[in-house]
Amino acid sequence: MKSVLRPLLVIFAVLSAVTGLAYPAAMTLLGKTVFAAQANGSLLEHNDKVVGSALIGQPFDAPQYFWGRPSATSPMPYNAQGSGGSNLGPLNPALMQAIKGRIEALKAAGTDVSQPVPVDLVTASASGLDPSISPAAAAYQVARVAQARGMTEATVETLVQQATRGRQFGVLGEPVVNVLQLNLALDAAMQR
Known part of the structure; x- marks a missing residue:
């Protein structure tokens, strides 16, 4: 043995x-x-202070900031410990109510909702933590952000273009705009 x-x-x-x-x-x-x-953790710093991660979204709801995708995590938004989608199907009345509420929030913040609203502004991602939005979702918010900050739309559009990251290796995925990085660039532009 x-x-x-x-x-x-x-x-x-x-x-x-x-x-x-x-x-x-x-x-x-x-x-x-x-x-x-x-x-x-791909941490982002502003004034020598960690303000977030480039990999996890943050809630922004002030009119002078770009808003990211809604978060489906609970009990608080963008909670990495509660990562996951809402699992609400496209015909679920709760999803329709949530989308209507998000459109009303856009309208209340001064966004022109007469144009079609990009889907990533009113629906959560599969993880509920997505830090990025599509360039179309960013362009949709330019007028509101420019007006709230007293900046020209051209200046804000330039910042959006600078914050847009193209496809990985030129072929994988879609172009995206990291919301936290864009909002930090907006704050920096206002300080100049």
Whole structure:
């Protein structure tokens, strides 16, 4: 029995050390040195203070800011611990009520809702944490933000274009605008 048990325990100890300690430690070290920003959460700083992450949306509801996709997380919006969609189907009356409420909030903030509202301004993403909106959703909000800030629409449009990230490798995904980065750029432009 000892002749069988001893090699099994040695193999177990070696594999546990390699896969449970050495490999995770090596990957953590590699991530922290080669991809430091990503390994630390892609944090964004403003005035030497962390204001959020480029990977997780934040709630903005003031008229002078661009608004992101609604969050479906609960009990609070953009809660990474509660990541997940609402699972409401397109015919669900609760989804229709939520969309109508979001359109009314856009209208109350001074957005011209006579034009078709981009879908990503009134529906949550699958994770409920999406930090980005489509360029169309950003363009839809330009007039409201420009008016609320006393800026020209051309200036705000330029900031939107600068904040727009194209397709990955030129072919994957769709162009997006990170809402937090755009709002930080707006604040910086107002300080100049």
